[in-house]
Amino acid sequence: MIATFTYAAEEALALPQTLFQNVDIFNGTENTLYQDHFVLVEGNKIASISDAAIEVREDAVIIDGSGKTLTPGFIEAHAHLMLMGPSLPAMESSVTWEDFAIHGTRMAEMYLMQGFTTVRDAGGANGGLRRAIDAGQIVGPRYYPSGAFLSTRGGHADFANYTAPVGEQTNFGRLNMAQEVDSVAEVNKFARNNFRMGATQLKYMQSGGVVSAFDPWQLLAGSPEEIAAAVAVADSYGSYVMAHSYRKEAIIGALNSGVRSIEHGFMFDCEISDLMKEKGAYITTNLTAFDPNLLEIPAIKNVPASLAKAKSASAAFEDYIPNMKKCPAPRAFQTDCVGSVDACNIQIAYEKKLNNDFFGAFESMKTLTSVGGELVALSGDFMNPYPEAKLGVIEVGAYADVLLLDGNPLEDFSVVGTGEKWFGAEKRPESPDSIKLIMKDGVIYKNSL
Ligand SMILES: [Zn+2]
Structure with a gap:
């Protein structure tokens, strides 16, 4: 039993880490941004959120999001x-x-x-x-x-x-x-x-x-x-x-x-x-x-x-x-x-x-x-194929499905990737410029920072 427990603990320590630093957070529920925060993703979940620096391992991926808003996917x-x-x-x-x-x-x-x-x-x-x-x-x-x-x-x-x-x-x-x-x-x-x-x-x-x-x-x-x-x-x-x-x-x-x-x-x-x-x-x-x-x-x-x-x-x-x-x-x-x-x-x-x-x-x-x-x-x-954690929120324990937007969507909503026209509109780019990073399940699918 002890051996199994030790193995599981070591495995948990080895989860890949991604640290978002200096981001403003829209958490999905509140009409406010939490300024200059640190969000640590471990594996496919959000492991911690803080207004102070978070210690990470040497092999952690560090993403500086100064001036960007971290929102739920x-x-x-x-x-x-x-x-x-x-x-x-x-x-x-x-x-x-x-x-x-x-x-x-x-x-x-x-x-x-x-x-x-x-x-x-x-x-x-x-x-x-x-x-x-x-x-x-x-x-x-x-x-x-x-x-x-x-x-x-x-x-x-x-x-x-x-x-x-x-x-x-x-x-x-x-x-x-x-x-x-x-x-x-x-x-x-x-x-x-x-x-x-x-x-x-x-x-x-x-x-x-x-x-x-x-x-x-x-x-x-x-x-x-x-x-x-x-x-x-x-x-x-x-x-x-x-x-x-x-x-x-x-x-x-x-x-x-x-x-x-x-x-x-x-x-x-x-x-x-x-x-x-x-x-x-x-x-x-x-x-x-x-x-x-x-x-x-x-x-x-x-x-x-x-x-x-x-x-x-x-x-x-x-x-x-x-x-x-x-x-x-x-x-x-x-x-x-x-x-x-x-x-x-x-x-x-x-x-x-x-x-x-x-x-x-x-x-x-x-x-x-x-x-x-x-x-x-x-x-x-x-x-539910994804029953382990919440979706649509930035909180500890939630799935690490997040975006980094180039600005504050509560003040300038266009940063979510809006279009001004429907019929007769020109073909749109593969991904809006203002969406700088897309992470799903802890994996980064776009990073144009
Ligand atoms: Zn329908």
Whole structure:
């Protein structure tokens, strides 16, 4: 016993050390910077934080961060790394597993280089990409996939063409990227299959959408029993359900069925905020939905049915931002990009900017860090692939997922890598200049100091 203990202690001493010195810390939760601090990373965790010098071994890597801000790595709470577009029917009819895998690989690297050390995938990806990232075979963020979208016939993840017979096998179905579920039994079967295939939580399509073919955005898809069935399966894995919910009735129904993560939630109001608090729930919203130029997007402008839906949706969603300011609820960052790597890079940068425009720098920094960390941890003790420590915060014991930004994001938010333009924007660089260093799990992936 004594020999084993000694060996373990020696091994602990040998963990690689990285010392950040003279950094200003944004810790993910407080509206302040801790000036001129020292942060020691040992292995893949933050080992100590001090306003005085920290002693390290001779072989420690020392990084001087004078004038830089150390923040938690960013967390994307709603992406679709496999979905390259150009449209959902095009992917259903002619995209193969190779195309999806290659796109997902490139998206994963792009996300990490934009400062996102964690991504939660909101449908269309199983466990393979995560296994490859975590094994070090490809470069990417920590990754929380949802498996196949669970959607009713004619719902928001029914990507088949108009003439597809009911129950016919689809491309998305074969690859377990989207499954049609029209009964409690089907929800049970495909929800369980998602966890079998590597999902860390489930995604249920409970409302319709704007650019999809068959579903009015106001649709209440799935019965309360079906949604509750998804929640029960997730619960049996110690995890949770995220639901694509637009209408107030859909959001309230989801919360009352046990859904913990409301996606989009455009008709959010103070009553919903109260219910969210009672249930311990979160919301993620793509703020591009409130962009003044939304109706100019080609996928909307050029399709009369989508344009009509977008106009009625915009009118119904106009109180979201005032309501979120009046009755704040825990809100995580969401981009929801479906498209090429370059297009998604632009959309991410623009989504960062809109967060600051609508909610200011501190709320946006929390949204990008600590709130996302709490949200992904809902995947529970045995489905969470990263259960040993906290994400989204700078504190002793947390995972060493950190960025060094060239300036103070609470005063100049653009240092997080914002973009001024969405459609028509120029191609963005592989990584923003102002993100000087990217560390995930104690490993440095970028250092331009
Ligand atoms: Zn989505």
